[in-house]
Amino acid sequence: MRLTRTFAVAGLLLATLSTANAERTLKLNGVQPPSHPASMTHEFFADRVETLTDGSLKIDVNHARALGDAVESVQSLRDGTLGFVTVSASNLSQIDKRMDMFSLPFLFKNADHYWNYLTSANADAFVEPLQKKGIRVLAFIDSGARNFFADTPIRSPDDIKGKKIRVMASPVQVKMIEAMGGTGVPIAWGDLYNALQTGVVDGAENNHPSVFTMKFFEVSDYYTLDEHARIPDMLLVSEDVYQSLSDEEKAAVDKAADEAEAYMRGAWAASSQMSLDQLRPLFSEIVEPEKQPFIDAVTTLLEEEGEALGVATEVNALLESGKNY
Numbered sequence: 625m626r627l628t629r630t631f632a633v634a635g636l637l638l639a640t641l642s643t644a645n646a647e648r649t650l651k652l653n654g655v656q657p658p659s660h661p662a663s664m665t666h667e668f669f670a671d672r673v674e675t676l677t678d679g680s681l682k683i684d685v686n687h688a689r690a691l692g693d694a695v696e697s698v699q700s701l702r703d704g705t706l707g708f709v710t711v712s713a714s715n716l717s718q719i720d721k722r723m724d725m726f727s728l729p730f731l732f733k734n735a736d737h738y739w740n741y742l743t744s745a746n747a748d749a750f751v752e753p754l755q756k757k758g759i760r761v762l763a764f765i766d767s768g769a770r771n772f773f774a775d776t777p778i779r780s781p782d783d784i785k786g787k788k789i790r791v792m793a794s795p796v797q798v799k800m801i802e803a804m805g806g807t808g809v810p811i812a813w814g815d816l817y818n819a820l821q822t823g824v825v826d827g828a829e830n831n832h833p834s835v836f837t838m839k840f841f842e843v844s845d846y847y848t849l850d851e852h853a854r855i856p857d858m859l860l861v862s863e864d865v866y867q868s869l870s871d872e873e874k875a876a877v878d879k880a881a882d883e884a885e886a887y888m889r890g891a892w893a894a895s896s897q898m899s900l901d902q903l904r905p906l907f908s909e910i911v912e913p914e915k916q917p918f919i920d921a922v923t924t925l926l927e928e929e930g931e932a933l934g935v936a937t938e939v940n941a942l943l944e945s946g947k948n949y
Contacts, residue, residue, distance in 0.1 A: 649682040650707030650865060653691035653700075655813055660837045661888065661895040662710055662765055662857060663687045669859070669884040676876035681869070683708065693812050695793060702758035704864035710765055710857050714794035719757050722750070725935045727796040729922045730915075732854045733946035735769075739889070741942060742856060750938065751858070760866050762881035763859040766892035767831055769851035773840055774827025775820075778848040779913050781805060781921040790816055790828035796929055800852070803925045804918070820844055829853075832899035833892075841906040848911040850918050859884060 652670065656662045663685075670683035692700060694715040700706035702719075717724035725731070732738040741747055742764045751761040772778045774787065785805030791797035798808035811819050819825045820843040827844065835847065859881055866874065904910055930939035 647680055649684050651684045651686060651691060652708035653697045653706055654687050654710055655689050655694050656687065657837050658687045660833055661891040664891060665765060665884050665888040668887050669880050672880035672883055673876055676880055677873055681873050681876065689814050693814060701860055701862045704862050706862060707865045708861050710859045712767065712792060712855050712857050714792040714797060714855055717794050720754055721933050722935050724794055724796040725933055725938060726855045727794045727853060728926050728929060728939065729800050729852045730919050731942055733949040737946050737949040738854045755863050758863045760861050760863050761858050762861050763885035765857035765859050765888050767855060767857045768892060768896050770829050770831055770853045770855065771850055772827055772829045772848040773835060773844040774846055775844055777846040777909060777911050779911055780917045787826040790819060790825045799925055799929065800922055803922050817843060832903060833895045836899040836903055841903060845908040846911055847903060847907045848913060850913055850915055852918055
């Protein structure tokens with residue numbers, strides 16, 4: 625996943641892939657539709673794995689939750705019935721509560737701060753304990769900044785009071801909405817459009833490409849560019865499946881994942897800007913609020929949750945390093 629293993633991976637790839645191994649196909653499940661940049665990254669990853677293994681290892685890519693939603697896919701990954709999946713770090717909080725650190729609002733100052741951490745040895749060490757729970761993180765997949773969309777304009781935290789806002793199955797996300805005076809309602813991604821349409825929730829939050837590809841502008845009138853969180857997606861492999869691979873196949877998967885991470889960063893930047901441009905005429909209003917009131921509303925939450933999750937040192941270090949951006 626990181627530069628720290630680049631030389632080891634390159635060395636292994638110099639070895640000739642064993643021709644004795646029978647061709648093997650593993651399944652990858654994605655939650656986004658085919659047009660989403662994450663889905664395009666999955667196709668890129670699969671192509672690179674096949675190329676790097678001379679076709680001995682193939683990946684069958686599935687989009688739009690074809691093999692289950694995020695929570696279901698994580699369980700399938702752990703029991704080895706699914707090879708790969710990309711999910712938000714928030715979806716791993718029920719496996720390892722520390723992963724909810726990524727859901728903390730305004731933890732990262734901007735995109736540069738975010739990627740400086742994700743490409744560091746600290747980030748590698750932070751996610752490594754997931755391997756004992758049957759999950760290996762291969763790469764961080766950019767998912768940009770998250771913003772609110774709702775049936776009424778959200779210009780400050782006061783506009784969230786009394787509102788039901790859809791969030792992922794993340795205790796921190798629920799508490800974030802509570803800190804702003806609303807009610808956080810975990811709803812499966814595939815059910816959100818209908819929940820907005822029928823009034824089960826008043827709003828939700830996500831990034832530009834996801835809002836556009838899922839057509840949430842059809843069931844919400846206002847989009848607020850508050851950038852309250854940057855929660856990475858993670859390309860995951862079943863630890864059982866990974867350990868069943870040959871050394872050469874592991875090296876190929878690792879290298880393909882590194883390349884996919886870089887590919888997604890470029891694809892995301894282009895897609896995010898294009899999606900925002902496309903969204904501007906589709907919402908009744910694009911709100912660009914002052915961020916400080918939102919930051920002030922959750923300041924206590926960062927301190928309390930850092931302690932509760934056992935990640936206070938990491939959180940404090942990130943908040944301190946953010947002052948340099």
